[in-house]
Amino acid sequence: MTEDTSPKIPAKIAVRDEGRNMVLEYDAGETAELRAEYLRAESPSAEVKGHAGVGGELPTGKRHVKITAVKPVGHYAVAIHFDDGHDSGIYTWEYLRHLYRQEKRLWPEYQKKLQELGKGREPDVQVIRLVDPSAS
Numbered sequence: 001m002t003e004d005t006s007p008k009i010p011a012k013i014a015v016r017d018e019g020r021n022m023v024l025e026y027d028a029g030e031t032a033e034l035r036a037e038y039l040r041a042e043s044p045s046a047e048v049k050g051h052a053g054v055g056g057e058l059p060t061g062k063r064h065v066k067i068t069a070v071k072p073v074g075h076y077a078v079a080i081h082f083d084d085g086h087d088s089g090i091y092t093w094e095y096l097r098h099l100y101r102q103e104k105r106l107w108p109e110y111q112k113k114l115q116e117l118g119k120g121r122e123p124d125v126q127v128i129r130l131v132d133p134s135a136s
Contacts, residue, residue, distance in 0.1 A: 009093050013078065019066030022080070024096060032100040036067045037121070040082050041110050042099055043089035058113055059086075061123035 010024040010032075022039065024032040040062045043049070050056030062084070069081040073090050081087040091099075099106065114120055 013070055015067050022067055034099060036065050037062050038107060039080055040065045044095055045089040047088060060119040063121040
């Protein structure tokens with residue numbers, strides 16, 4: 001007997017927790033929950049992964065990122081839009097399953113890369129000092 005290698009297409013996709021999580025529900029009752037921050041960090045976009053694996057920029061400061069929309073792309077994928085403006089990643093059904101299955105390996109690798117670059121998951125915060133010109 002050969003194994004079915006066709007992509008498992010979710011029967012339902014739900015965005016929960018005010019955009020912090022995406023849940024994929026499959027016909028057999030299987031569910032896969034993926035955090036928005038993880039999906040953003042592992043975006044398959046050229047911005048993140050580069051072109052043909054060359055280049056790309058590691059997303060930093062995405063701890064609080066939220067999903068604002070999930071839009072179908074044909075019958076093979078979805079485009080996930082995030083509240084930081086990122087919307088160019090096309091997540092195929094295979095890639096979403098890969099992310100779900102490999103999260104225990106990929107998430108620590110991402111955190112290690114952040115640490116090596118001296119970056120973090122928290123957004124950069126700029127402190128601006130406002131000065132009242134009439135107070136002189």
